[in-house]
Amino acid sequence: MSLLKQLWIAVAVIMVLAFGGSFVVSTLSAQNYLNQQLYLKNLDNANSLALSMSQVADDPVMVELLLSAQFDSGHYQFIRLTDPNGALIVERRNPPIKAGAPPWFQRLVPLQAPPGVAQVQAGWLQFGTLTLQSHSKFAYEALWQGTLRLLLWFAAGAAIVGFIGSLAIKSLTRPLGDVVAQAQAIGERRFISIPLPRTQELRRVVNAMNGLANRIKTMLAEETARLEILRRQNEHDPLTGLLQREPFLRRAEALLGRDDASAAGVLIIARFAHLAETNQQLGRPLTDQLLRRLGEKLSQLTTVHPDWLAGRLNGSDFALLAPGKADTTLDLARQVAGELHLAVDDANIGGERRLPLGATALDPGESLSQLLARVDSALVAAENDVIESVQVANKYDAAPPFSDLDAWRAALSGALAADALKLAEYAVVDRNGDLLHLEAPVRLLIGGEWLPAGVIMCWAARLGLMPRLDGKVAARALEEIGRRDQDLGINISAESLCDQHFQAALLEMLRRKPEAAARLWLEIPEAGAFRHLKEFRALCLAVKPLGVKVGLEHVGHQFSRIGDLHDLGLDYIKIDASFIRDIDTHPGRQAFLRGVCMIAHSIGLTTIAEGVRQPAEAEILPHLGLDGMTGPAINQP
Numbered sequence: 228m229s230l231l232k233q234l235w236i237a238v239a240v241i242m243v244l245a246f247g248g249s250f251v252v253s254t255l256s257a258q259n260y261l262n263q264q265l266y267l268k269n270l271d272n273a274n275s276l277a278l279s280m281s282q283v284a285d286d287p288v289m290v291e292l293l294l295s296a297q298f299d300s301g302h303y304q305f306i307r308l309t310d311p312n313g314a315l316i317v318e319r320r321n322p323p324i325k326a327g328a329p330p331w332f333q334r335l336v337p338l339q340a341p342p343g344v345a346q347v348q349a350g351w352l353q354f355g356t357l358t359l360q361s362h363s364k365f366a367y368e369a370l371w372q373g374t375l376r377l378l379l380w381f382a383a384g385a386a387i388v389g390f391i392g393s394l395a396i397k398s399l400t401r402p403l404g405d406v407v408a409q410a411q412a413i414g415e416r417r418f419i420s421i422p423l424p425r426t427q428e429l430r431r432v433v434n435a436m437n438g439l440a441n442r443i444k445t446m447l448a449e450e451t452a453r454l455e456i457l458r459r460q461n462e463h464d465p466l467t468g469l470l471q472r473e474p475f476l477r478r479a480e481a482l483l484g485r486d487d488a489s490a491a492g493v494l495i496i497a498r499f500a501h502l503a504e505t506n507q508q509l510g511r512p513l514t515d516q517l518l519r520r521l522g523e524k525l526s527q528l529t530t531v532h533p534d535w536l537a538g539r540l541n542g543s544d545f546a547l548l549a550p551g552k553a554d555t556t557l558d559l560a561r562q563v564a565g566e567l568h569l570a571v572d573d574a575n576i577g578g579e580r581r582l583p584l585g586a587t588a589l590d591p592g593e594s595l596s597q598l599l600a601r602v603d604s605a606l607v608a609a610e611n612d613v614i615e616s617v618q619v620a621n622k623y624d625a626a627p628p629f630s631d632l633d634a635w636r637a638a639l640s641g642a643l644a645a646d647a648l649k650l651a652e653y654a655v656v657d658r659n660g661d662l663l664h665l666e667a668p669v670r671l672l673i674g675g676e677w678l679p680a681g682v683i684m685c686w687a688a689r690l691g692l693m694p695r696l697d698g699k700v701a702a703r704a705l706e707e708i709g710r711r712d713q714d715l716g717i718n719i720s721a722e723s724l725c726d727q728h729f730q731a732a733l734l735e736m737l738r739r740k741p742e743a744a745a746r747l748w749l750e751i752p753e754a755g756a757f758r759h760l761k762e763f764r765a766l767c768l769a770v771k772p773l774g775v776k777v778g779l780e781h782v783g784h785q786f787s788r789i790g791d792l793h794d795l796g797l798d799y800i801k802i803d804a805s806f807i808r809d810i811d812t813h814p815g816r817q818a819f820l821r822g823v824c825m826i827a828h829s830i831g832l833t834t835i836a837e838g839v840r841q842p843a844e845a846e847i848l849p850h851l852g853l854d855g856m857t858g859p860a861i862n863q864p
Contacts, residue, residue: 804838
């Protein structure tokens, strides 16, 4: 029961008790007073009438007239005149009159005033005895009206006291509502702090709750920092700070296997030509300085574009992977070459330093060996060409369906207008092999062929069609859930995340289909969520009350920032496939994944592994704390 209800009940009980006491005291006093007044009235009227009758006692007719006149002029129950022997001489009596008070009130508070009695004289002799009883109707009415006024005043007082008390309780307990909201937020894995209230007792409670939230945030920060240090020690080159060869190639291979816009992009490899000779000429410290400057320049590019990857493949080879890049391969390669030459020139070290550079576009679904062979051929050509140090290798497969933006715009717009899309299905299972949900990447029918998301989404992003495409996917997913009663997971792009019209349309669709919304899983890429944290927070706070499960995909490369999402109430994260590749043979990555799962579980997140390819990987993942997995090695139950 709420405090307000308890207050009103307490006020009602107190007022009833107070009214009861006041009613008893006031009614008994009024009853005694009215009985006395009625008796005095009876006695006075009887004496006055008896005196008048004594003057005409010898005339029976006048006696009767006087009695009738008195009876008609007042409100009497009866007036009776009897002789000295008790025989009735004359009597006037009114029939019973309905009183102005309820019968139960008359029974509860009876008025029993004695009648007035006086002697009528005829000279020195007694003529008779006069008995007079006034009617108590008006006394009952007065007593009843007084009781009603008393009740009305008490009711008004109770209402005023209750209203003032309600305002006081609302004012005093407003911080308590904040505490309840904070507790609910913590239950929803949103660790927030609230201002301290002025009420001393509530202040202690809020202090304790804020301390709990802050301890959890501190723990998250400490653990994620420790994991970030562990990851950098295992994966990054100590000299340049770039990814080492093995983790860089794992990331590239994982990107090729994705079914979204990041599967397309550009791979660039730059070579510090004649590194050994430079080392002999300048010495190791200056050579290391040059290498660090190259690493810093590439790191600056990845800072501007958080989803880009930079790595050092060996002593002289530096690589840059730009997933989903919209620019042409040659333009991007020349831009990167210019930045690297600028880094070398700024070092003010004499002599010309060649930086041949090879580049190629990613082909979604191709093997890593094909990609490396193609970019290596471009790099060899760049080394052999003394004039043009930037070379691009074309893909081996057939040309894309369209070669210019206008053609892609017409094709994509036509497919979206015709709803020529379908959702693919990839199983996501828990550690027991039971189905959690189905990943549902989009396929568009263009030119008579169902093109995967990896092919179409980079062009849709360039053309600003991602919000429209994601809206169609969300609508189709809700239809499929309603038709099949099956949980589905769909991706939301960073472009849609920042589109207010898309968010409004999505919320409207979810509200129209609440049952289907409760079985929808929304996934946002880790890089996009952190790049647009404000928009991501708004989306989470809007869709979570509707029962939608919200998570991050491709998680791990910015896991140190997971504390920034402590107040969003995320449901799950999907660990990037690059951390899962051959996890059964890499103890360092096993320790990292174990730490990630521990932190995720501490804030109530479900952890799912992406890109599981081998049974050995699937076998070890549950022992590391993973709750689910998906990938080529996972069969749909």
